Amino acid sequence: MLRVEKLNYEVKGRKLLRDVSFQIRKGEVLALLGANGAGKSTLMKLLCGEYKPTNGVVTLHGKKLDSYDPRILARGRAMLSQQQHVSLAFTAGEIVMMGRYPHFKSSPSLTDKEVVNEVMALCGVDTLADRVFMSLSGGEQQRVQLARTLAQVWENPDSLLLLDEPISALDMHYQQKVLAIAKALSRKGFIVVLVVHDVNFAATYADRVIMLKHGRKLFDGTPVEVLNPANIYTVFSVEASVELNPRTLRPYIRLEEMPVDAFKINSKLSTDHLKHVPLKQRREQLLAQDPYLSISEQAEVLRVPEAELWMMDKGRHVNFINQSLESIIPKLSSLGEVSVYTRNACCTQKTVQQYTTAMNDGYAPHISTQSPIVNALRHDLAEWHAGFLVKEVGDEGLHFFDDKGMLIHGLQLCDTSDRDAFCAITAWLEAKQDEKPQFGPSSTAAKHHPQSNNPASQNAKEEIGINEVRKIFAEAVANSAMLEITTMNRGCVHSYIGTIKNLIDQGFRYMIKDDRMELELRLPLVEHIFRSVSSAEEDVLEFFDQHGVLALRISNRSKEKQIATSRSVRGNVVI
Structure with missing residues (x-):
């Protein structure tokens, strides 16, 4: 048996392997999977004795590796290196x-x-x-x-056979043959550990799979247990579907095509020829290829402001909000309860609430409290450029954009909204006749929002994977924990304080959905997730987008804050 206990390897303060533990019995094939730099080859070099662990122990057949006579160990352990x-x-x-x-x-x-x-x-x-x-x-x-x-x-059938990418340079026939040889030897008693990049080879030939990321063991189990779309995305950042082979009862992984826009990655390519093709025609061609793209995804591919596509869709059902932007905000409280949303690159947060307005140093906090939740919005109107009032039946609402035409905030009427008040706002806008707003060229340049330098961000942070986030959410549901969920962008900070109930995991999309709150988290657009403990002993999760901008913060409220929140809710106090 090969046993690995809390193995760590560090070079000049950089941790290449962290607390890795597992054991393999005779007759098993273990496949190590992970992206480049995940720690697979480092682990193999520790197992073969080329590296000495910073901490931890490796034992083979109950005896530490460094206690073996080198010549005897060489007869029972062999390593095929990458280079x-x-x-x-x-x-x-x-x-x-x-x-x-x-x-x-x-x-x-x-x-x-x-x-x-x-x-x-x-x-x-x-x-x-x-x-x-x-x-x-x-x-x-x-x-x-x-x-x-x-x-x-x-x-020697008691041997440990270590194969680090043994098929990387081989043709299809020898790829299959090499792995078949490894599996055949394992059935005679060999312990086989191999590194492969093809997840289907691991699914076919391995008895167990360990998936590594950033030097940590994230997943460990049989191919059926480990190789699912969520885990594959967590480790490799690729979309995939998994089917069970009815003949072998092993998973088969089908990778989805990864879309890449050449104009986005190559600044030297000219887009002049696209100017002569009408936007409507280009959009139709795009949707013919992928009809499920959202408006924001369409805008990114077409390299146009998102607001342009909104105007194209809504047409005559739109009233423009330009010069009237600041004047319309106080009128929102007349609508009663509405479905309010705030959006950024990574997520969209929605709550059902009523606006109440109080101006303060350029910010307009619109806050309401309703048991058992507390909702809070803080708007920076300096970052708001224009909006659309949509009066299409069944889709009435107001939607606000920044100067690049990116949707940042909005509201839609719900069953309990005051539709007479909405008609009054519509009549007021039609009388003022705001002009069609103009938007600057679309830009992906990151601009930090007011909350991106929260003190909690300055504490010691540990990067974690989405699978650990799933566990945290599941524990919060089981324990009815009070969470503070804050979504933020350039012009808005949107908070919800309360418990969560319904978790929906769609692999590439993760949702928290209840009657009065919904959070949709688009996992492919989340670059980093950090976990830290704030000075108030709150457990804090911070989600950063691909430009390093803080998009979402979730904290487990301390007991003192939960009591304060409960009191404020019972007293209907605006916080």
């Missing part, structure tokens, strides 16, 4: 014979020669025995090195 440096003119046969060095002192025995011939034939390199190793192709060199590795432990 093999051969500078002298050895032949392929001589390279493979090197694997037998632990088994003889001066000259190889008949058994040594038989083993070399057998493994070279198995790896398809027997005809290359007299060829100079450096003259071989990359795939041929890899197969020669595999034969050398196998020769080292060939007759």
Whole structure:
């Protein structure tokens, strides 16, 4: 048995491997999966003894690796590394014979020669025995090195066989054959640990899969348990669907196409020719390719302000809000309860509430309290550029945009809204006749919002994965924990304080959905998630977008704040 206990490896203060623990029995194939830099090769080098762990222990058959006699250990553990440096003119046969060095002192025995011939034939390199190793192709060199590795432990079924990317340079036939050899040897007692990048190979040939990210073990289990769309996205940041092969009962992973806009990644490409194609025609072509794109995603691909597509969709049902922007805000309280939303690149937060207005140093806090929740909005009108009042039946509401035409905030009427008040606001706007607003060119430049420098951000933070976030949400539901959920953008900070109930996990999208609050988190657009403990002993999660801007903060309210919130709700006090 191979046992790894709390393994850590650090170089110049940089932790390459953190608290990794697992054990493998004889007869198992373990596949290590993870993106580049996840720590797979570092772990393999610790298992083969090339690196010494900063902390932790590795034992093989109940004995620490560093307590073995090197020659005896070499007969029971062999490693195929990613990179093999051969500078002298050895032949392929001589390279493979090197694997037998632990088994003889001066000259190889008949058994040594038989083993070399057998493994070279198995790896398809027997005809290359007299060829100079450096003259071989990359795939041929890899197969020669595999034969050398196998020769080292060939007759010892208690061996540990470590294969670091053994199929990276091989064609389809030998990729399958190498993994089939590893699996066949495991069935005779070998412990096999291998690193592969193809998740389907891991699903087909491995008995267990460990998925690493940032030097940590995130997932550990059988292929069926571990290889699902959510875990694959967490580790590799790619969309995938997973099906169960009815013949083998093993998962089959089908990767989704990753869309890339050449004009977005290459600033030297000209878009002048697109100016002659009407926006409506370009949009129709885009939706023909992918009809499920949201308006914001369409705007990003078409490189136009999102507001342009809103005007195209709503047409004659729109009243413009431009010069009347500041004047309309106090009128919102007359609408009664409405569905209010705030949006940024990563998420959209919605709450059902009523506006109450109080101006304060350029900010307009619109706050209402209703048991058992507290909602709060804080608007920076300096970042608001224009808005649209939409009067289409069934879709009545107001939607506000920044100067780049990005949607940042809005409201829609609900069953309990005052529609007469909405008609009055519509008549007022029609009488003022605001002009059609103009928006600047779309830009992805990050601009920080007022909350991005919250003191909680200055405490010690630990980056975590979305799977751990899922567990935190599940615990919050189970414990009826009081959470403070704050979504923010350039012009708005939108908070909800209360408990959560319904969790909806769609892989690429994660939702918290209740009667009066909804949070939609778009996972592909979340670049980093940090966890910290604030000075008030609150557990804080911070979600950053791809430009490093804080988009969402979720904190577990302390008992003192929960009591204060409860009192303010019971007394209907505006906070």
